[in-house]
Amino acid sequence: MTTKATLKNIASMLGxxxxxxxxxxxxxxxxxxxxxxxxxxLADLMDYEPNAFAVYxxxxxxxxxxxxxxxxxxxxxxxxVASVEQEARKKGYSLIILQxxxxxxxxxxxxKLCKLNRVAGIFxxxxxxxxxxxxxxxxxxxxxxxxxxxxxxxxxxxVKVCLxxxxxxxxxxxxxxxxxxxxxxxxxxxPNISITRKRKQGLVDELKKLSPFIEIxxxxxxxxxxxxxxxxxxxxxxxxxxxxxxxxxxxLTGTIMAINKKGLKIPKDIGVLAVSNGFIPxxxxxxxxYIETSGAILGKKAMKTFMEVLEKGIIKxxxxxxxxLVEGGSI
Amino acid sequence: MTTKATLKNIASMLGxxxxxxxxxxxxxxxxxxxxxxxxxxLADLMDYEPNAFAVYxxxxxxxxxxxxxxxxxxxxxxxxVASVEQEARKKGYSLIILQxxxxxxxxxxxxKLCKLNRVAGIFxxxxxxxxxxxxxxxxxxxxxxxxxxxxxxxxxxxVKVCLxxxxxxxxxxxxxxxxxxxxxxxxxxxPNISITRKRKQGLVDELKKLSPFIEIxxxxxxxxxxxxxxxxxxxxxxxxxxxxxxxxxxxLTGTIMAINKKGLKIPKDIGVLAVSNGFIPxxxxxxxxYIETSGAILGKKAMKTFMEVLEKGIIKxxxxxxxxLVEGGSI
DNA sequence: TCTTATATTGCAAAGGTTTGCGAAAATGTT
DNA sequence: AACATTTTCGCAAACCTTTGCAATATAAGA
Numbered sequence: 001m002t003t004k005a006t007l008k009n010i011a012s013m014l015g016x017x018x019x020x021x022x023x024x025x026x027x028x029x030x031x032x033x034x035x036x037x038x039x040x041x042l043a044d045l046m047d048y049e050p051n052a053f054a055v056y057x058x059x060x061x062x063x064x065x066x067x068x069x070x071x072x073x074x075x076x077x078x079x080x081v082a083s084v085e086q087e088a089r090k091k092g093y094s095l096i097i098l099q100x101x102x103x104x105x106x107x108x109x110x111x112k113l114c115k116l117n118r119v120a121g122i123f124x125x126x127x128x129x130x131x132x133x134x135x136x137x138x139x140x141x142x143x144x145x146x147x148x149x150x151x152x153x154x155x156x157x158x159v160k161v162c163l164x165x166x167x168x169x170x171x172x173x174x175x176x177x178x179x180x181x182x183x184x185x186x187x188x189x190x191p192n193i194s195i196t197r198k199r200k201q202g203l204v205d206e207l208k209k210l211s212p213f214i215e216i217x218x219x220x221x222x223x224x225x226x227x228x229x230x231x232x233x234x235x236x237x238x239x240x241x242x243x244x245x246x247x248x249x250x251x252l253t254g255t256i257m258a259i260n261k262k263g264l265k266i267p268k269d270i271g272v273l274a275v276s277n278g279f280i281p282x283x284x285x286x287x288x289x290y291i292e293t294s295g296a297i298l299g300k301k302a303m304k305t306f307m308e309v310l311e312k313g314i315i316k317x318x319x320x321x322x323x324x325l326v327e328g329g330s331i
Numbered sequence: 332m333t334t335k336a337t338l339k340n341i342a343s344m345l346g347x348x349x350x351x352x353x354x355x356x357x358x359x360x361x362x363x364x365x366x367x368x369x370x371x372x373l374a375d376l377m378d379y380e381p382n383a384f385a386v387y388x389x390x391x392x393x394x395x396x397x398x399x400x401x402x403x404x405x406x407x408x409x410x411x412v413a414s415v416e417q418e419a420r421k422k423g424y425s426l427i428i429l430q431x432x433x434x435x436x437x438x439x440x441x442x443k444l445c446k447l448n449r450v451a452g453i454f455x456x457x458x459x460x461x462x463x464x465x466x467x468x469x470x471x472x473x474x475x476x477x478x479x480x481x482x483x484x485x486x487x488x489x490v491k492v493c494l495x496x497x498x499x500x501x502x503x504x505x506x507x508x509x510x511x512x513x514x515x516x517x518x519x520x521x522p523n524i525s526i527t528r529k530r531k532q533g534l535v536d537e538l539k540k541l542s543p544f545i546e547i548x549x550x551x552x553x554x555x556x557x558x559x560x561x562x563x564x565x566x567x568x569x570x571x572x573x574x575x576x577x578x579x580x581x582x583l584t585g586t587i588m589a590i591n592k593k594g595l596k597i598p599k600d601i602g603v604l605a606v607s608n609g610f611i612p613x614x615x616x617x618x619x620x621y622i623e624t625s626g627a628i629l630g631k632k633a634m635k636t637f638m639e640v641l642e643k644g645i646i647k648x649x650x651x652x653x654x655x656l657v658e659g660g661s662i
Numbered sequence: 663t664c665t666t667a668t669a670t671t672g673c674a675a676a677g678g679t680t681t682g683c684g685a686a687a688a689t690g691t692t
Numbered sequence: 693a694a695c696a697t698t699t700t701c702g703c704a705a706a707c708c709t710t711t712g713c714a715a716t717a718t719a720a721g722a
Contacts, residue, residue, distance in 0.1 A: 035671085054384075058676075097427070
């Protein structure tokens with residue numbers, strides 16, 4: 001095995017000191033051009049790359065961001081992750097992606113892992129089970145900035161970026177009103193998380209405000225399976241709704257499966273309106289009308305917020321992004 | 332700010348040496364129970380956690396595995412990642428997930444990042460653009476084990492785990508034969524990657540062997556968009572095929588969009604057979620018949636192989652997993 | 663030539679942990 | 693009581709880099 005490419009080895013091979021090599025490689029003005037050239041040539045030859053751990057240890061700051069998400073298969077989170085990754089790369093950060101599997105214990109383990117790895121910061125979308133924010137608080141007070149996104153805690157002494165969830169609900173309500181639907185079945189995700197509450201509230205309140213004649217029934221489902229079951233059940237009733245509202249891709253997927261299973265046709269037999277990132281709606285026939293929520297935009301905003309927190313140390317902040325209606329043929 | 336929880340601080344607070352503290356915390360037999368107790372109590376109180384970078388620096392081995400994948404939104408890769416993550420966690424490893432965006436340059440950057448972070452090993456599914464294996468070779472020879480999965484290089488001096496791709500093609504052929512289809516349009520992904528070649532070869536050869544009367548036309552598409560276009564074009568012909576074979580979820584998605592756009596009905600107007608992980612097929616109506624390829628199983632195998640390489644230093648190995656037909660109503 | 667300023671380089675400590683080896687203390691043996 | 697063992701612990705080096713400060717060399721000014 002050849003000599004390892006370290007500052008020390010380069011220094012001894014060149015007969016100069018370690019510090020000179022270190023500075024030469026960072027183009028420090030103290031070092032002469034001649035020396036720099038020598039050093040750089042040998043470093044290139046030896047394929048030198050600084051030992052990240054030694055750098056971290058010395059400087060006490062890593063260039064890694066932890067990202068904890070219930071699951072990345074989710075199309076929304078995926079686009080969020082992709083976007084954050086891209087932005088992070090630009091700033092010289094890399095991402096360590098962790099999945100909490102919607103399990104508070106795993107989430108906690110992941111947090112520990114982040115702390116252990118001394119990440120520069122953490123992005124978190126909360127589990128629907130998360131009750132105890134103590135670990136988050138401990139980490140935050142240990143100096144690691146945390147940016148919550150999408151599924152955020154209610155407390156507003158946290159840094160949060162999220163969708164305008166109430167507005168999403170309202171937009172759905174207005175769409176339903178415009179399309180003259182009379183009997184709505186609205187299917188939501190886990191009721192414990194704030195986005196569920198907000199979207200529901202936005203939808204229900206706005207609908208009430210728009211017309212007293214629109215019936216609305218709501219239900220919750222924790223996953224695709226439950227969503228499919230709930231939809232199936234409601235479609236088995238004598239009096240079917242004329243529109244099903246799905247608050248997320250996960251829910252939508254189950255609903256579509258159930259509608260297919262029932263052999264019903266969209267939009268003739270039943271209308272569908274979803275909140276989605278667009279992937280699932282676009283592979284359906286007809287395409288599903290949906291309210292677009294862009295993970296990519298949210299990711300960009302999250303990274304920006306993170307950099308602000310890091311640089312200026314902003315303590316509390318809430319960022320919200322808007323969303324718009326994309327018409328398919330499902331209503 | 333309180334004193335940092337380091338070995339040094341614990342030692343000085345207890346009036347003992349750093350090495351004693353270190354050993355006490357690892358339950359080293361040299362240390363008396365009494366001392367261990369004292370140390371552990373204070374360590375708990377101070378919320379001590381070893382500085383991972385210092386440990387890495389000293390031991391020169393990290394507990395992080397790099398995982399490079401064209402994109403995680405892909406359902407197959409996602410289930411692979413989820414599976415690897417689970418297995419890795421059991422062994423005390425954590426994952427750093429990187430996306431190459433199917434771009435060889437990004438892939439290379441990600442490799443560098445892995446090397447920089449001195450990962451314990453790397454799992455890679457190749458980009459369809461990857462030609463030059465030099466960087467992989469350099470990393471490998473620098474002592475970091477690499478396990479290729481799914482999209483693997485042809486050379487067999489690499490460690491690889493993959494699906495039985497030729498068998499997948501054969502199974503598709505037998506299915507087509509059994510279902511008495513006569514005119515097949517087979518749509519494949521990027522022709523540069525080995526799985527494309529193998530699946531295609533398996534399908535075409537076996538079909539030829541089974542019957543000389545089955546017509547088959549093939550085409551390639553690099554993404555969902557291209558797949559949709561290709562399908563759309565073929566369906567615009569006077570003489571349509573009676574079955575479309577899609578080699579992956581990505582391809583399938585485009586095909587379904589095109590069929591929907593054309594207003595055709597599955598299976599009446601056109602049959603569909605896919606190779607998939609099951610997610611997309613199951614949300615279609617009727618469900619698509621597919622040959623199942625399990626990312627989860629592959630992930631498990633990959634992790635196992637990785638551990639073997641790590642522990643026993645196996646140099647070359649090829650692992651293959653079987654797949655089976657899942658009947659929907661699309662043929 | 664001597665002083666002063668400037669350009670280069672080196673010294674050494676620090677960051678937190680692990681670990682081989684030697685030292686001290688406690689215990690056991692005759 | 694003298695010696696041999698065993699138990700328990702500390703010293704110090706090593707992992708690799710960064711950086712404040714001191715040191716040397718070179719050039720400029722008087």
